[in-house]
Amino acid sequence: MIKYERQEMMAIAGARLLKNDEVVIVGTGLPLVSVLLAKCTHAPDLIMVMEAGMYDSNPEALPFCVCDPRGAYRNPWMATAFELMGQLLQNRKIDVGFLGGAQIDCYGNLNSTCIGPYALPDKRFEGSGGACDIAIMAKKTILIMAHERKRFVEQLDFLTSPGWKVSRYPDGLPIFREQLGMWGGPYAVVSTMGVMKFAEGTHEMYLDGYFADLGVTPDQVKENTGFTIDVSRATPINPPTDNELRILRTKVDPEGIFMKY
Amino acid sequence: MGEKGTVRIRGGNSLDYYAALASKLVIVSAERIVSEEELRGDSKPNAIPGIAVNVIVEAPYGAHPTALFGHYDNDPWWFKDYIAASRDEEKFNKWLKEWVLDVVSHEGYLKKLGAKRLEQIRSDPVKGYNPFIQRRMDKLGEVN
Numbered sequence: 001m002i003k004y005e006r007q008e009m010m011a012i013a014g015a016r017l018l019k020n021d022e023v024v025i026v027g028t029g030l031p032l033v034s035v036l037l038a039k040c041t042h043a044p045d046l047i048m049v050m051e052a053g054m055y056d057s058n059p060e061a062l063p064f065c066v067c068d069p070r071g072a073y074r075n076p077w078m079a080t081a082f083e084l085m086g087q088l089l090q091n092r093k094i095d096v097g098f099l100g101g102a103q104i105d106c107y108g109n110l111n112s113t114c115i116g117p118y119a120l121p122d123k124r125f126e127g128s129g130g131a132c133d134i135a136i137m138a139k140k141t142i143l144i145m146a147h148e149r150k151r152f153v154e155q156l157d158f159l160t161s162p163g164w165k166v167s168r169y170p171d172g173l174p175i176f177r178e179q180l181g182m183w184g185g186p187y188a189v190v191s192t193m194g195v196m197k198f199a200e201g202t203h204e205m206y207l208d209g210y211f212a213d214l215g216v217t218p219d220q221v222k223e224n225t226g227f228t229i230d231v232s233r234a235t236p237i238n239p240p241t242d243n244e245l246r247i248l249r250t251k252v253d254p255e256g257i258f259m260k261y
Numbered sequence: 262m263g264e265k266g267t268v269r270i271r272g273g274n275s276l277d278y279y280a281a282l283a284s285k286l287v288i289v290s291a292e293r294i295v296s297e298e299e300l301r302g303d304s305k306p307n308a309i310p311g312i313a314v315n316v317i318v319e320a321p322y323g324a325h326p327t328a329l330f331g332h333y334d335n336d337p338w339w340f341k342d343y344i345a346a347s348r349d350e351e352k353f354n355k356w357l358k359e360w361v362l363d364v365v366s367h368e369g370y371l372k373k374l375g376a377k378r379l380e381q382i383r384s385d386p387v388k389g390y391n392p393f394i395q396r397r398m399d400k401l402g403e404v405n
Contacts, residue, residue, distance in 0.1 A: 053273040061392060069330040069390040072272040081276045257396055 004240055006192050007259055008248060009211050011037055012240045014098070014144055014190045022095040023047045025084075025134055028065045029258055030144045031098035034190075036062065036252045041244060049094070051130035053079040062253050085130050089137045092183070097138030099131050101145050103156050106205045106227045108163030108186030108198060110135065110143060111156040118158055128160050135161035136177075140187035147191035153226040164203035176203070193221050194237060196229070205229060212236035262289060263297035266311030272330025272389050274308040281313040288316040290323040292332055320367050322379060333382045334391040341398040378404045 007030070014034030018024060020043040026035045035048050036059070047056045052067035055077045063071040072078065079088065088094060102125055103111035112131055116122035135141055145151060159166065163186045168175040177185055185203070189196040194210035207229055210216045218231035240248075253259045262268045268289055270277060281287045289309070294317060300307055323329075326339035346356035364370040371379070381404055384391050395401050 052275045060388070061390070064335070064396060067273070067275060069272050069328050069334065069384065069388075072330055073389055078273045080274055080278060082279050255395075255397055 002240075002242060002245055004245055005259065005261075006211070006214060008245065009214060009237075009240060010034075010144060010190055010192060011248060011252075011259070012244045013195055013209075013211075013237060014142065015041065015043075015244070017142055017188055017190070017195075018043050018046060018096065018098075020045050023049065023093060024096040024098055025049050025051065025089065025094045025130075025138060026066070026098045027051075027100055027129075027131065027134075029100055031100060031142075032063060032066075033248070033253055033258050034144070035098060037244070037248055040247045040251050049079075049084060049088070051081055051085055051134075053081050053084050055079050055084070062255070062257055064257055081130075085133050089133060092137070092139065094134070094138045095140070096187075097131075097134035097141040097184075099134060099141060099143050099161065101131075101143055101160070103151050103153055103158075104143060104145060104189065105153055105156055105163070106229070107165040107203055108141075108143065108189065108205065109156055109159055109166060110161040110163065111158045113158040113160045115157055121157075132161045135163070135184075135186075136182045137184065139184045141184065142188050142190065143186060144190040147193040147221070147224050149224055149226045151226075152191075152224065152229075164198060193224060194234070199230070207231040207234040209235055209237040211239075213239035262291035262294055262317060263300045263311065264294055264317075265297050266309075266314035266317060267297060267300050267307050268309035268314065269300055269306050270308040270330075271306055278309050278313075281309045286316070287314045288318065289314050290318045290320045292319075292321055292323065292329065294319045322371055322374075323367070325371075325374070325382075328384070328390065330384070330389040331386050332384055333379070334384050334394050335396075336378070336382050337394065337396055337398055337401055338378065338404060341401055344398070375404070 011030055011033040015037040018038040024035050026032050026048055039046050049055050050066040050071055054071040056075055057071040059070045059073055061070045101110040101112045112125050113127045114121035114124045162177055165174055165176050186198055193216045195208050196205045197208040199206050207221050210221055218234050222231055326336040328335045346352045364373050
């Protein structure tokens with residue numbers, strides 16, 4: 001059995017959620033690694049796009065951000081950011097949005113803006129970028145982030161990208177996304193502990209699978225989640241195969257840009 | 262770019278065309294200014310028409326420390342220095358003096374970077390980036 005790191009399991013779990021015929025818009029970091037891993041394994045025809053305009057990237061080397069020249073090598077077509085985000089995304093051409101974040105709640109609402117009050121934050125992040133548009137208009141979203149109580153929270157410090165249920169402006173009434181005319185919605189959350197999905201009807205997050213091979217238990221997931229989470233349906237997630245690890249380490253991120261070997 | 266303001270961008274132009282149209286004053290810093298004649302014949306890679314441009318500047322390595330497709334890659338040494346310097350005010354002020362105030366001009370900035378460093382970030386013209394550059398800042402060696 002090959003030893004492996006937690007972030008490798010995350011990248012692999014993310015890759016397994018993607019299908020061969022999907023058009024995926026991808027954010028910087030782990031989402032990029034997951035999508036490229038999927039393309040190098042079970043989903044070679046997957047079309048990867050990036051918000052700066054890269055369309056159908058098949059990079060030879062891992063881009064370190066969504067506007068790295070590596071993502072523009074031999075693309076069949078290049079969009080402007082406006083064509084990609086305003087036209088392709090808005091015309092429902094994007095199947096999956098793959099995003100990271102700093103905070104999430106039980107409806108998959110995402111904060112990638114700040115920790116603490118907006119006007120005087122303890123930590124300020126890069127903000128939405130294209131994330132809010134992607135969360136609203138991709139046919140589904142996959143989210144990836146570290147699993148800690150301060151990140152999986154009852155109440156976000158700031159809502160950057162809407163999930164299944166948000167507060168209506170200005171009266172604050174809880175309202176489902178489809179009532180606001182948004183399609184899509186969060187499909188899965190990949191964390192450092194496992195994979196979460198959202199219950200039909202209530203759209204509340206539940207634990208679907210956990211990284212048992214890394215010693216994670218459903219109880220640990222409960223302890224590290226700041227809201228009540230249903231773990232009754234959870235099953236252990238298969239550890240990485242030798243093939244997945246080999247391709248990740250030799251082809252997708254051999255330099256360890258995001259995997260930090 | 263052309264001497265009358267036609268802008269050619271390879272590797273994707275992101276929002277540049279829209280930004281140019283949305284602005285009252287447009288300054289374009291280009292790697293090279295050429296005759297307009299050179300940019301005719303293949304209009305596809307030309308991203309911005311001359312009527313949307315007010316001022317043109319020829320500044321080689323003008324996008325440094327970020328990448329310019331087909332010319333140079335992101336400069337990992339710069340980012341490593343900057344990230345380290347931006348952690349506290351004193352270090353940052355020292356960095357600001359060294360890399361912004363004291364270099365006086367773009368030429369002075371390039372001179373301070375040095376020919377070796379510029380050579381090391383040079384991109385493969387076909388691939389658009391430098392396939393050999395070390396991108397892990399924690400494993401970055403000296404410029405040699």
